[in-house]
Amino acid sequence: MKLILGLVAILFLNIVSFGYAEDDKIAFAGYLEKTLGHFWAIEKNLDDNNANLAIVHATHPISELYLSMKPELKKANPEFDAQVQKTLMELHSKVGDKVTRKDAQKSIDEAKRIIEQARSIVIGDKLSKDTNFNVAVMINLLAASKAEYAEGVKNGKIAEMIEFQDGSSFVWRSQQIFEKIKPDLPKTQAEKIGKLYPQVWKAYDSNVEPSEVARLVDSITHELDEVSSTKTESANLGTYFDNIQKLLADAKKQYAAGKPDVAQSLVTKAYLDNYEYLEPILLKQNPVLKKEIELMMRQDLRTMLKTGESKDKIGTQIDAILKKLEQAKKLVMSEQKPNSEKYTTSSKYDAQSKDVNCAKPMRLLSNKETGKTTCVKSESVAKMLKSGWTK
Template identity: 50%
Template sequence: MTSIILSSPSFAFAESVQEKSEFASSLEETLGHFWALEQNLDDKNAELALIHATHPISELYDSMKPQLKAADPALDAQVQKTLMDLKDKANTTISRAQAQQAIDNAKGVVAIARSTIVGDELSNDSAFKVQLMKVLLDTSIAEYGEAVSDGVIGEMAEFQDGSAFVWRSQQIFAEIESDIDAHIAEEIDESYEDLWNAYDAKADPLEIQTIANRIIHELDESQEAKIEFASSLEETLGHFWALEQNLDDKNAELALIHATHPISELYDSMKPQLKAADPALDAQVQKTLMDLKDKANTTISRAQAQQAIDDAKGVVAIARSTIVGDYLSNSVDTKLILMKVLLDTSIAEYGEAVSDGVIGEMAEFQDGSAFVWRSQQIFAEIESDIDAHIAEEIDESYEDLWNAYDARANPLQVETLAGGVIHEIDEVLGVEDEGNDLLEYVETIEELLDQTKQEYAKGDTDLALSLATKAYLDNYEFLEAPLIELGQRELMEEVEVMLREELRGMIRNGEPISEVNAQIDAIQAKMKTIGTVVPEFGTIAMMVLVVAITSIIAITAKSRINLRV
């Protein structure tokens, strides 16, 4: 299962963001040293105060100087002088108030440097701050490891560095805590308490590493909801592309399907985040997508229809910037993950659409090709940012994948080829390919349905509908093709109707809790049956794998797929 961008950043832009991130990290470490300096001045520890007053100029400034000098030579000189003077102006030989004034002056120049080099927009991006927290925590692990052994502090300066970076990461967390899921935020708060207790106990470095990594893991989880939201936006853009192709072909029926799908399926999964962040934007997104089916069809001019689509693309861009944020949206890693989600979904759609070389469900076939297309568009945005050999392999795999679509190849061939692209992406991301355990989908669906029950009983119909939608779109769709391969089409279609149409319709219509619960119980009973069936799919897949790989070589068509029969 995939773990969980309209603007296309050039390599220079991606490189610039990375440089800004590194610069900002140096600033955060500098602020950590200022805090440690303050603690030592309070304790009248002249030796350690001098170490922390000196470290920013002797270590961190060198990494920042090139960007400072390039952006503003006068500011570079100001930063250098302020940090150079700190060791003379912030020590135990002058009054504590005078020392604090010197530190405050240094904090002021750090703020100016941040605004000038990093920029206020990026500096205030929650995802960017999460990244800075992770860097600080990673560095704190290394510092503590150098400082403590067998419950004894051997290097006090490094011990204080570690605690200073933990402190600074916690300060940043306080700035973004309200933007994070309440349960995850609570887990992070508790982990910080555990981490400070471990510092007090001079715990084994491995214990410190475990707790700090737990915070980092929770921070990663906090970003997953944003990436899930972004994946819904990417599928929406895929449908817009399919809509455009069908309008060009004057296919009113299929145009209507793709104009309707974003509001009938994808919007429900996005609504809770939109509504929480900006109710007015939520209303705007809902109205724009609702209107699309009336404004983008074959009864009006093609130019008028395109204007409606372009308006919808505009609101998607606003929603992306508001919910996901520009930093996370423009991250190469994020885009790679979104490619994986789109390709995974395309596999499921194609599996429903094609059998024995014949397209049985044209809408699903077009969904699959639209998601492959959108994944390839994202790849074009980041191709120059990844290893040239891997990029070449991905380009070749896309060509093979389109050829397989042209040939109406066996779904397992398409899965193998799309899986090849996913494998290359995993290489770039540095993650192991664990494969998609179909039973994980079954278990996730059951968990999401349990949560749907709970939220519906509380009266939160929006969240209940979102959870039910995720159970279908993000999980059940990936079981449909394997169920068909196992000869369980009737079971697949029965559960699809129960989950996709009936349950979601009941939630939308505000049916009694008892009836909604009964429907969920019935679906979960069917999922138990599916759970006993899907493990057999692995055996079938292995039997045809060699055939899939061999036969695809025979596909020679070089034309790109078009949305046609």
């Protein structure tokens, strides 16, 4: 009997650990896709003879996305991690106006090859081809594109070109994934999504209001939800604040424990995967506060981590950021609808109410045994289903 129970326990732990591994791989795939999106933006700008914008997009993967990829790369293959870092670090010098378009393309193609190799090493070829896996990556890319577009376009004009191009590159990458998995999707959803993408591009070309782009992108997400049999609940921005608080607190602990690379990754995730979704509304309510937090987190804190400041100074900086975030949270939450007071306060928050609203792109799951409901990130759904939760 003890042997049986032991085997059951081992099996359960393996299932849970597999779920966590899959969550990490979905997040990692998102960073790869965003990197490929920046490569596409480099190509577009070079074709338009805009080397300056091309260089900006060439710096984003190494200055932001690589920091989030590094822990997984280093764990999988330290030597290859160094190769990825070197390739991305040198890219900006190989796509400027001092090199020919042909030579620049060679460098971009080599960087693409490295990224695909990273996909194979960390994610694996089998999972990379899985339809549900790719649907989850698409949903996250589309959510990120909305936030970028909202920052990039104001009053029918492009106010921030980099953010505008970031948004379009993420849409483009999601469409590339769609074309790859389209044969495996139900015909109805595939046809609807296929008709929506041209509408999104038309909206981009016309610089329509962010709300219209959000409507079109949400329509694609809705069809993807139908495919994955999970429903995206109404958005609530409070979750992002809670995620940032936890990530920064963990970053402080990891840095104090002598793990600066892990701390850098956590801070980058706090910004890219959470704060960026808050920026559009903060920009409307208090642009000065929005910029202060952005610089404190994205620039100052990451520079301090990189240069090896003392753990006390790092702690002080994080505390200052959290204090500013409290001000921002009061402003942002005042924009929430009255019925959104039932929002969840973390990605794994348990609640008794069946009326919980989850923040996009999170999913609402329930546990029949306990009667509880929970909001989890889309990439965590598979893990939760395997551990007893239901949609």
